[in-house]
Amino acid sequence: MSVTKNDVEYVAELARLSFTEKEKHELIGDLNSVLGYIEKLNELDTKDTDIIVNPYYIENKFREDEVEPSMELKYVLENAPQILEEYIVVPKIIE
Amino acid sequence: MELHKLKAHELKKLINSKEVKVEEVTNAFFNRIDTTDDKIGAYLYKAKEEAILNAKRLDNKLGAEGKLEGLGGVPVAIKDNISVKGMQNTCGSKILEGYISPYDATVTERIKSSNGIILGKLNMDEFAMGSSNENSAYKKVINPWKKEYVPGGSSGASAAAVAAFESPLTLGTETGGSVRQPSSFCGVVGLKPTYGRISRYGVTAFGSTLDQVGTIGRDVEDCALLTGAIAGIDKMDFTTVNTPVQDYSKSLIKDIKGKKIGIPEEYFGEGLDDKVRKCIDEAIRVLEDNGAIVKKISLPLTEYSLAAYYIISSAEASSNLARFDGIRFGHRSKDALDAIDIYTKSRSEGFGKEVKRRIMLGTYALSSGYYDAYYKKALKVRNLIKQDFAKNFEEFDILVSPTSPSTAFKFGEKTEDVLSMYLSDVYTVPVNIAGLPAISVPCGFVNGLPVGLQFIGNYFREDVLFNMAYSYEASTDWHKKSAVIE
Numbered sequence: 001m002s003v004t005k006n007d008v009e010y011v012a013e014l015a016r017l018s019f020t021e022k023e024k025h026e027l028i029g030d031l032n033s034v035l036g037y038i039e040k041l042n043e044l045d046t047k048d049t050d051i052i053v054n055p056y057y058i059e060n061k062f063r064e065d066e067v068e069p070s071m072e073l074k075y076v077l078e079n080a081p082q083i084l085e086e087y088i089v090v091p092k093i094i095e
Numbered sequence: 096m097e098l099h100k101l102k103a104h105e106l107k108k109l110i111n112s113k114e115v116k117v118e119e120v121t122n123a124f125f126n127r128i129d130t131t132d133d134k135i136g137a138y139l140y141k142a143k144e145e146a147i148l149n150a151k152r153l154d155n156k157l158g159a160e161g162k163l164e165g166l167g168g169v170p171v172a173i174k175d176n177i178s179v180k181g182m183q184n185t186c187g188s189k190i191l192e193g194y195i196s197p198y199d200a201t202v203t204e205r206i207k208s209s210n211g212i213i214l215g216k217l218n219m220d221e222f223a224m225g226s227s228n229e230n231s232a233y234k235k236v237i238n239p240w241k242k243e244y245v246p247g248g249s250s251g252a253s254a255a256a257v258a259a260f261e262s263p264l265t266l267g268t269e270t271g272g273s274v275r276q277p278s279s280f281c282g283v284v285g286l287k288p289t290y291g292r293i294s295r296y297g298v299t300a301f302g303s304t305l306d307q308v309g310t311i312g313r314d315v316e317d318c319a320l321l322t323g324a325i326a327g328i329d330k331m332d333f334t335t336v337n338t339p340v341q342d343y344s345k346s347l348i349k350d351i352k353g354k355k356i357g358i359p360e361e362y363f364g365e366g367l368d369d370k371v372r373k374c375i376d377e378a379i380r381v382l383e384d385n386g387a388i389v390k391k392i393s394l395p396l397t398e399y400s401l402a403a404y405y406i407i408s409s410a411e412a413s414s415n416l417a418r419f420d421g422i423r424f425g426h427r428s429k430d431a432l433d434a435i436d437i438y439t440k441s442r443s444e445g446f447g448k449e450v451k452r453r454i455m456l457g458t459y460a461l462s463s464g465y466y467d468a469y470y471k472k473a474l475k476v477r478n479l480i481k482q483d484f485a486k487n488f489e490e491f492d493i494l495v496s497p498t499s500p501s502t503a504f505k506f507g508e509k510t511e512d513v514l515s516m517y518l519s520d521v522y523t524v525p526v527n528i529a530g531l532p533a534i535s536v537p538c539g540f541v542n543g544l545p546v547g548l549q550f551i552g553n554y555f556r557e558d559v560l561f562n563m564a565y566s567y568e569a570s571t572d573w574h575k576k577s578a579v580i581e
Contacts, residue, residue, distance in 0.1 A: 007459065015413060015458040016420070016438040017451055030452055030513050031459065037514055038402045041472050044479065051474035052481065054304050054334070055290045055530020056554065061333050075197035081427035088423055093434045 003031045098123035100577070103263040103317040107167030110157065117157070117168035121150040121212050124170050128214070128261050134580055135259045136236045137252035139175050140183050140216040146170070149212050156210075165209030165324050172262035174253050175216040176223060177308065178297035179203045186299050187219040187231040187249075190419050190426045190445025200297025201332065202266060202308050202325045209324040214262050218252035221447045222416065223268055223301045225249050226276060226519045229510055230449045238281060239578035240544055244503040247277030247519075250309065254281035257311050258578050264321045265311045270302045271404050272499075272523025274309030275535040279498035279547020282537045282576065284318040284564070285311045287523075289555050290530035291336040293322075294329035300415040302408035305527045314574045315536065315565040319343035322557065338555050346561035349569045352386030355491045356563075361397035362496035362522050374539030374546040375497045378567060382495065385566050392491065396483045399476055400525035401517060406460050406473035407528070413457030419445065452513070481529045488553040493563050496522055498535040498547030522549060532557050536564045537573040545573075 008024050008031070019027065073086060082089040098106070098120050109115045125143050132138050153168045173179055176186040178196035180203070185191045199207070206213060220230040228236040228251030236251045238244040239259040246255040250267025254277035257265055267274040269287040278285025286309055293308045300306060308325070312318040326340045358379065363372060383389050421427035421441025428440035446454070460469035487494065499519055509516040526533045531551055538548035548567065552560040568574050 003459070008455070011455055011459045011462060014462060015454050016417075016435070016442055017446075017454065018439050018443045019451075027452065027455060031456060033514055034405060034456060034517075035459075038406060038469065038473075041399055041402050041406075041476050044396075044399060044476055046472060046475035046479070049475040049478050051471055052478045053474060055477075055481065055528075058291070058334055058336075061330075063330060071197055076423075079194050079197070079424035081421065081424075090422060091431070091434050091437065 003028055003035065099127040099260045101263070102313050103166070103169045103320055106169050106263060107320070110168040111163055113157070116150070117153045117212065118147060118150040120168065121146050121170055124214055124262060131259055131580055132261060134237060134242070135239060135255055135261065136234045137217055137256040137259065137261055138172070138215050139185060139218050139233055142182060142213060142215045145181070146212050146214055153210055153212070163210045166206065166211035166320065168210055168212065169264060170212040170214045170262055171206050171264045171266065171321065172214045172217050172253070172256050173203065173266045174219050174250055174268055176219060176268055176299040177202060177266055179213055179216065182216055184216070184299065185233070186223070187221040187233065188445065188447065188450070189232045190441070192426060194424055198297060201294035201329045203297065205325045211324065217256055217265060220249035220251070221450050222299070222412070223249040223270055223273055224412070224449050224453055226272070226516050227504070227509065228252065229506065230447060232447050235506065238503050238544070239580055240282065241503070242581045243505050244544060245280070245506055247280035247503060249273040250311070251277045253311050254278045254283050254285060257281070257283045257313055259580055263312065264317060267309045267311055268298060269307050269309045269527060270305045270408055271527045272520040274311060275498050275523045275533060275547065275549060276520055278311055278535040280503040280545065282545030282573070282578065283311055283313055284315055284534065284536050284574070285309055286318050286322055286534045286557070286560070287526065287532060288322065288326065288557055289532040291334050292326050292532065292555065292557065294332040294335050296329055296331035302411040303415060304411060305408055315561055315568050316347055318534070319347065319561045336555070341558040343558060343561050346558045347565045348562060349385065349566045351382065351563055351566045354387045354493065354563065356382060356387045356389045357392035357487050357491035357494045358389060359392055359394040359397065359494055359496055361394050366500045366518070366521070367497060368501040368541065370541040371497050371501060371546050374541070375548060378538040378548045379495060381567055381570050382563070385570060392487050392494070394483050394487065394525070396476070396480045397525055400480055400528050401521055403473040403476040403480065404524045404528055405456065405517065406469050407477065409453045409457035410460045410470050411457070413454045413461065416450070416454055477528050480525060484529045484531060492559055494551040496549045496551070498522060498549040502541050502544035502546060526551055530554070532560055534560045534564050536568060537576070538567070538571070539573060
């Protein structure tokens with residue numbers, strides 16, 4: 001498998017990133033170099049191996065569903081790029 | 096008396112015997128930071144006013160209660176991806192410039208309730224992605240031992256600040272070696288605990304099945320002190336485990352008679368610097384002299400760890416970093432035309448090169464048609480690597496190896512070749528894949544740069560790690576060497 005310019009553009013779209021032509025060219029090289037190195041995993045037979053996501057078994061932890069005070073709105077809004085009263089302002093998405 | 100040169104446990108003692116005030120200690124470190132940090136570049140934010148207020152409060156508390164338990168009034172500096180209420184949390188990235196944490200991470204809360212003083216926030220590779228701190232969007236961090244050399248990464252400033260006496264204790268984070276590798280490069284003690292030992296609530300996520308908060312100090316006792324103060328179950332992080340936290344102070348004994356040490360031969364192969372190898376061989380002899388039984392072992396899957404790591408960590412990062420979209424917090428592009436454009440432009444302007452590279456790698460690995468070949472394959476290899484370790488821990492108490500194949504490298508030396516940079520973590524990453532605890536301890540110098548000795552323990556056996564590391568340290572003088580800031 002080799003990464004092409006089309007792949008870079010497709011993945012960039014998925015990741016919501018944009019790149020200049022020069023950056024795309026560099027990314028093709030970098031991704032192929034790293035993915036080439038990763039190919040070595042195929043030397044291992046994992047046909048009968050299960051996946052593990054976490055390093056060890058994690059049990060579900062349950063707690064009572066109790067109402068607790070949450071963070072004050074003003075602290076959240078202070079970090080927002082643009083606000084109006086109690087709302088975060090974003091561009092119109094419906095005509 | 097130069098207070099900033101004292102270790103945390105020494106300061107705690109002096110404070111509790113009322114020979115010095117918490118306020119004096121706090122001031123001493125800010126004086127040190129003011130005179131030295133221009134040359135080091137460790138701090139991104141100094142919280143002097145708040146720290147002095149807290150110091151005064153603790154001095155009053157000591158006066159009233161006669162004793163300061165836990166951290167005992169000792170300062171701690173915190174990596175800038177761990178939330179401290181009211182302080183910035185840039186993660187070393189422009190995308191979070193101006194953001195103020197509205198809450199404390201659990202580890203922050205525990206430092207505060209354990210009578211610690213928070214000095215400020217420390218520089219890092221952007222979103223903890225990097226092995227040299229060269230990926231910080233703000234400034235570079237200098238290795239206190241030699242100014243032309245990197246401090247390691249991504250917690251490069253957390254290690255450098257301790258080595259440069261700018262804080263006795265620091266917190267870093269690890270996804271793949273990011274506490275141990277810089278600790279090795281800067282000649283300090285750094286612990287990566289078992290996955291689930293320390294809460295990540297309030298810590299900016301990178302690779303969620305790998306991330307852990309790590310502790311750094313100038314000796315094993317200091318590292319154990321800080322670890323004990325923050326470890327344990329947390330209802331805000333469901334991956335934390337309800338296994339009791341041992342009293343690590345009981346591990347600080349020299350006796351390791353009969354303890355079985357495995358030496359994984361794969362960690363001594365091609366790529367290991369010969370002079371580093373000599374230091375490690377010498378260290379193993381010290382452990383033998385102290386009564387440990389040493390035997391060579393094999394971890395045949397070691398060479399696959401890094402490949403599995405880059406898939407798993409990048410895939411998880413691409414998902415975790417989706418939250419930085421310019422809408423609710425962080426950088427929002429001024430030039431965006433519509434909603435989608437806000438995402439793309441804000442992210443493209445806000446993220447640095449390495450972060451974008453990893454998001455691209457991770458998104459590619461998770462994209463349709465490639466998921467099985469990359470991500471699923473890496474998770475299967477993860478299982479095999481875990482089994483590799485588990486087999487050996489049936490027989491051995493601990494594994495010993497170098498922390499990194501070489502000492503610190505020069506600025507710019509590995510920035511062109513992505514893979515060569517990644518390879519500096521080849522001995523640290525397997526531990527993250529398996530979720531095991533490990534510690535790096537100073538064990539010598541090569542051309543004036545520190546070498547790190549790595550101990551790898553079984554799950555939740557930080558007590559054994561501290562015992563072995565302490566035994567080694569008590570028999571050597573490396574931890575007493577100080578960097579002279581050029």
